[in-house]
Amino acid sequence: MLNYIIEEIISKYLGYKRNHEDVMKIHQSLEQYINKEYNKLNQTKNLIFRNEPINFNENYIPLTLTSKTKNFRVNDPINLIKEYEYIGIIGSAGSGKTTILKHIALSCIENQYKIPIYIELRNLESKILSFEDYIASSVNEDFPDQIKSLFKSGEFIFLFDGFDEIDYVEGNDFITKIDSFINKYNNNIFVMTSRPGTNIESIPPLHIFNINPLNSDDIYLYVNKINLPNKLKRDILDNIKNNYNLKGILNIPLFLSLYIASYNNGNKNFLDKKSIFFRNIIDALFSHHDSISKLGYVRDKISELNKDELEKITTALAFRMLFSGKFELSKDDIYKEFDIIKRTTKIAFENEKLLFDLTITINILLDEENHYIFPHILILEYLTCLFISRLDNTFKQEFYNKLARNSRIYLSQNFYDFLHELDYKYFTKYYIIALLKNYLKNTINFSDEENFRDIKNGTIIPYIAEKYGPKYDLYETLNMLELEFINDDNNSFSNDLFDVL
Structure with a gap:
C-alpha cells in the first residue's frame, strides 16, 4: 500500500542510494506501519457487535459536518481534506469523531492519496519525548530523525484523535506544541477531534467543524445497514418512529447504538421502562463508551472522584437545576451549586477540576458559550428522579409533601414515568395519594368527561387515571392505593439541598 509514495519521498528527502541498508529498513517499516494501521482501523468493535470485530464499512454511514459557512456530508472525505487542509472537528461524547477520523485514514490508504x-x-508521553519525537517514533522507533525528514514531503495526513484527552495540566502548553508542529510541517494535512469546551478553536490554522446530530434519514440508513435480521430492523425502526420522546436522544450515534444493542440482546424492557434505557446512557457517558470504543481505556478523572461520587454529584445538580427552573448555569452559578453540593454530600473536590470532568471527561454537561446545560431535558429529568429515589424515607416524604402542595411546578409525563419506575412505592404513597386526597377534597367532578378534559393540561390527574386506576373513578383509585402496603426505609442524606423548592 502506498509503495510509490513511500519510494518517492525516501529517495527525495533522505538522499540515500536505493540499495542503502537503512533505506530498505525505513521503506519496509513504513509499509508495515501502514498495513498495521489499515488492518487495525478496518476491523472494529462497537456496542452492537462487542464480541467479534466487523469491517468498518459495514456499519459506517456518512456524518454531516457544519462550519459557519458550509455543511459537508462526509461521503468522500478526500474532497473534504483537499478543500480544508487544516481541520478541527468538535462533537459531544458518542457523536462519531473517532469514526470520521478512521474513515479519512482508510480512504487515504485505499485511494493511494x-x-x-x-x-x-x-x-502522548510528553514527559519522555517531545511532541514531534513522539509522532515520529510512533511510525518508526529506530529512525525517528529520518521520519521527521520525510514529514517535510507534504505526503502525510496527521489525524489527531482526542484533543480533549490530553493531560489537563498541559493545558495551553499543548496548544503551543501542536501549533508549532503544524507550522513546521505545514505542507501536510492535519485533522484533529475534540469534545466541546477544550479551546481547540484557538489553534490558528484549523477550520472548525461541528458534527451534526443524526436526522431521520441517517437513522433509517444506519439501522438498515447493520447486519441484523430484517424483521428485527423493521421492529427497531417502527419503535423509533412511534417513540417521540426518544427522537431527541437517538440522534447521537452512541445512544442509537445502545438502543439497537438492547434489541439485539433481547432486552426490550426499556420499551416499557424508559429508566432502563437512560441508565444505559448514563453508564455509557461515565465509562462504558470509552472502554468499548478504545480497547479497554477508561479516561482518568482529574477530579480524582470515582463513578459513584460523580453520579451522586450530577444527580444532585440536576435536581437543583430542575426545581429552581434554571436549565443553564453560568460558571459562577455552577460553582455556587458545587459548593452547596460539596457541603451537603461531604464529597471533597476542586470546582474547576470537577467542571472539567463533567464537561469534557464525561461530557454529561455541555458548555454553551460559558453557560452549562445538560445535553437533553430527558437526561436532566432522569438524573433528578434518580436523586429523589435515593433519598432516605424522611427526606423523601418531605420532598413529596412539598411537591404535592406546590401547584406552580409543572412536571412532564416523562418525569412522572421516571419516578413511577424508580421510586414506585414512595412516589405513590407520599405524592399520588396526597394529590388525590387534595383534588377530591376540592370536590372536582371527575365523572364529568368535559370537566376531566379541562384539567388535562395539569398532566398529573390524567396520568394518575392512566397509571393507577379507572379513568374517572378516582375515589376507587384512592381507596385501592391506600390499602397497598409500603415499607419504609431508613438511610441518611442532607436536607440542605431542598432550598430550591
Missing part, C-alpha cells in the same frame, strides 16, 4: 499518521493523543 496520503500516508495517514493516526495518533490517539491520550497516549
Whole structure:
C-alpha cells in the first residue's frame, strides 16, 4: 500500500542510494506501519457487535459536518481534506469523531492519496519525548530523525484523535506544541477531534467543524445497514418512529447504538421502562463508551472522584437545576451549586477540576458559550428522579409533601414515568395519594368527561387515571392505593439541598 509514495519521498528527502541498508529498513517499516494501521482501523468493535470485530464499512454511514459557512456530508472525505487542509472537528461524547477520523485514514490508504499518521493523543508521553519525537517514533522507533525528514514531503495526513484527552495540566502548553508542529510541517494535512469546551478553536490554522446530530434519514440508513435480521430492523425502526420522546436522544450515534444493542440482546424492557434505557446512557457517558470504543481505556478523572461520587454529584445538580427552573448555569452559578453540593454530600473536590470532568471527561454537561446545560431535558429529568429515589424515607416524604402542595411546578409525563419506575412505592404513597386526597377534597367532578378534559393540561390527574386506576373513578383509585402496603426505609442524606423548592 502506498509503495510509490513511500519510494518517492525516501529517495527525495533522505538522499540515500536505493540499495542503502537503512533505506530498505525505513521503506519496509513504513509499509508495515501502514498495513498495521489499515488492518487495525478496518476491523472494529462497537456496542452492537462487542464480541467479534466487523469491517468498518459495514456499519459506517456518512456524518454531516457544519462550519459557519458550509455543511459537508462526509461521503468522500478526500474532497473534504483537499478543500480544508487544516481541520478541527468538535462533537459531544458518542457523536462519531473517532469514526470520521478512521474513515479519512482508510480512504487515504485505499485511494493511494496520503500516508495517514493516526495518533490517539491520550497516549502522548510528553514527559519522555517531545511532541514531534513522539509522532515520529510512533511510525518508526529506530529512525525517528529520518521520519521527521520525510514529514517535510507534504505526503502525510496527521489525524489527531482526542484533543480533549490530553493531560489537563498541559493545558495551553499543548496548544503551543501542536501549533508549532503544524507550522513546521505545514505542507501536510492535519485533522484533529475534540469534545466541546477544550479551546481547540484557538489553534490558528484549523477550520472548525461541528458534527451534526443524526436526522431521520441517517437513522433509517444506519439501522438498515447493520447486519441484523430484517424483521428485527423493521421492529427497531417502527419503535423509533412511534417513540417521540426518544427522537431527541437517538440522534447521537452512541445512544442509537445502545438502543439497537438492547434489541439485539433481547432486552426490550426499556420499551416499557424508559429508566432502563437512560441508565444505559448514563453508564455509557461515565465509562462504558470509552472502554468499548478504545480497547479497554477508561479516561482518568482529574477530579480524582470515582463513578459513584460523580453520579451522586450530577444527580444532585440536576435536581437543583430542575426545581429552581434554571436549565443553564453560568460558571459562577455552577460553582455556587458545587459548593452547596460539596457541603451537603461531604464529597471533597476542586470546582474547576470537577467542571472539567463533567464537561469534557464525561461530557454529561455541555458548555454553551460559558453557560452549562445538560445535553437533553430527558437526561436532566432522569438524573433528578434518580436523586429523589435515593433519598432516605424522611427526606423523601418531605420532598413529596412539598411537591404535592406546590401547584406552580409543572412536571412532564416523562418525569412522572421516571419516578413511577424508580421510586414506585414512595412516589405513590407520599405524592399520588396526597394529590388525590387534595383534588377530591376540592370536590372536582371527575365523572364529568368535559370537566376531566379541562384539567388535562395539569398532566398529573390524567396520568394518575392512566397509571393507577379507572379513568374517572378516582375515589376507587384512592381507596385501592391506600390499602397497598409500603415499607419504609431508613438511610441518611442532607436536607440542605431542598432550598430550591
